Amino acid sequence: MKYTLMVNEGPYQHQSSDTAYHFAKAALAKGHEIFRVFFYHDGVNNGSRLSVPPKDDRLVQKQWSDLAQQHGIDMVICIAAAQRRGLMDTAEAKRQGLDAHNIAPGFRISGLGQLIEGSIESDRTIVFGD
Amino acid sequence: MSMLHIVNKSPFERNALASCLSHASKGDAVLLIEDAVLGAVAGSQVAHLLLSALATQAIYVLSEDLAARGMEPNRLVKGLQVVDYSGFVDLTVQHDKNQSWL
Numbered sequence: 336m337k338y339t340l341m342v343n344e345g346p347y348q349h350q351s352s353d354t355a356y357h358f359a360k361a362a363l364a365k366g367h368e369i370f371r372v373f374f375y376h377d378g379v380n381n382g383s384r385l386s387v388p389p390k391d392d393r394l395v396q397k398q399w400s401d402l403a404q405q406h407g408i409d410m411v412i413c414i415a416a417a418q419r420r421g422l423m424d425t426a427e428a429k430r431q432g433l434d435a436h437n438i439a440p441g442f443r444i445s446g447l448g449q450l451i452e453g454s455i456e457s458d459r460t461i462v463f464g465d
Numbered sequence: 466m467s468m469l470h471i472v473n474k475s476p477f478e479r480n481a482l483a484s485c486l487s488h489a490s491k492g493d494a495v496l497l498i499e500d501a502v503l504g505a506v507a508g509s510q511v512a513h514l515l516l517s518a519l520a521t522q523a524i525y526v527l528s529e530d531l532a533a534r535g536m537e538p539n540r541l542v543k544g545l546q547v548v549d550y551s552g553f554v555d556l557t558v559q560h561d562k563n564q565s566w567l
Contacts, residue, residue: 361550
């Protein structure tokens with residue numbers, strides 16, 4: 336089956352990002368496809384490459400990046416939620432006249448339409464949040 | 466046509482489980498994940514809700530979230546079924562709709 340996942344909470348703040356990640360891994364292991372993961376609200380913080388947790392903790396952002404790279408998952412960060420929280424890619428940082436960008440590999444910034452399209456394209460849409 | 470209801474809130478903190486059970490239809494399934502697994506223990510204040518729902522719905526509990534909270538599967542309300550993440554995925558396949566009770 337084809338899945339779109341929606342992640343509404345940030346890493347190290349609520350379990351839902353971890354739950355979504357474990358669900359994605361289990362679905363892929365069973366031969367299903369993760370068509371898209373849409374990060375919304377505080378969930379956009381899953382896409383920062385500047386997070387540095389203690390060495391004995393998991394690096395949630397990198398887990399997502401690695402999973403996307405291994406399985407060709409389209410990981411989309413909501414643009415309005417990202418701008419509010421200071422999550423920028425090169426183009427957005429330039430457009431806003433900012434001196435830095437921080438988006439992690441495998442993530443891209445786009446709009447809510449990508450969530451709708453993901454739901455239309457997928458057999459199942461699962462929401463993970465608080 | 467059936468729905469998988471996913472509940473992730475502790476029933477001792479929020480009303481999501483009771484709301485979900487009062488809306489779920491016959492043949493639907495309910496999956497308790499994250500803090501919602503806290504309500505699954507036999508003899509808890511919400512055990513009667515689960516027991517009466519079991520007459521018309523299957524209720525599942527995510528094993529990884531039980532383990533993370535130090536809860537043993539053999540101390541749950543009778544009739545609840547324990548599934549792992551792989552089982553979670555299967556439930557989303559078996560039910561054509563799903564609702565997260567956030």
